[in-house]
């Protein structure tokens with residue numbers, strides 16, 4: 269059974285002029301997969317993420333996560349579903365600056381009544397895998413962007429959700445930190461079999477995925493598979509982005 273199944277998903281924003289942000293999008297993500305979502309500005313990436321994460325409702329079509337359709341649940345069930353089944357990573361980290369890195373990491377566990385000892389052990393294990401043991405007791409103002417994003421990755425994964433949704437995780441990082449963060453992602457994907465779906469404009473970040481889905485005008489346009497050469501994959505992603513078009517901001521975000 270796939271972790272995520274998106275079936276003929278459409279989203280129309282009503283207004284003076286209706287916008288079809290998603291148009292019959294269909295794909296599936298299996299356990300342990302690491303999938304990138306790319307496309308020009310306005311192509312529907314955020315809408316797709318919002319509908320999958322239950323922030324927004326689809327106009328038609330279905331989202332099936334672990335065999336369940338969260339859009340058919342009541343509010344309470346949806347909240348629990350989101351907390352248990354999903355992990356979120358954002359461009360601006362969304363960490364609490366009054367807490368240390370370790371306290372931020374264990375937040376998802378505090379709601380489940382896990383002992384402090386077990387929480388600490390889990391945070392220690394994740395920090396060591398992510399190469400951020402040295403910041404466990406630090407506050408956000410004492411950390412680099414890359415360290416903050418790796419803390420956010422630990423927080424998103426610590427409760428072992430079925431699917432991790434990342435929205436432009438390297439959007440706020442320099443190229444060195446982006447690499448560190450993407451290598452951390454790749455390691456977590458391999459070692460914990462974490463299933464990840466990541467929206468990005470960054471070809472370098474996307475080249476760490478197993479495959480990348482490209483959307484244009486709300487429709488699935490193409491799909492590229494990585495194979496075993498990341499450099500060649502990076503080049504194919506850039507070629508596909510040029511083919512898709514987009515504004516100069518997007519092409520200027522390409523990093524070697």
Ligand SMILES: Nc1ncnc2c1ncn2[C@@H]1O[C@H](COP(=O)(O)OP(=O)(O)OP(=O)(O)O)[C@@H](O)[C@H]1O
Pocket residue numbers: 281282283287288289307308309310311312313314315316
């Ligand atoms: N709340 C909304 N109401 C009306 N139209 C919207 C709304 N949100 C998005 N849209 C429109 O839906 C389309 C898809 O937008 P979306 O934000 O999903 O694109 P995107 O690919 O994430 O873009 P970007 O890369 O710039 O973030 C766009 O035409 C956008 O203007």
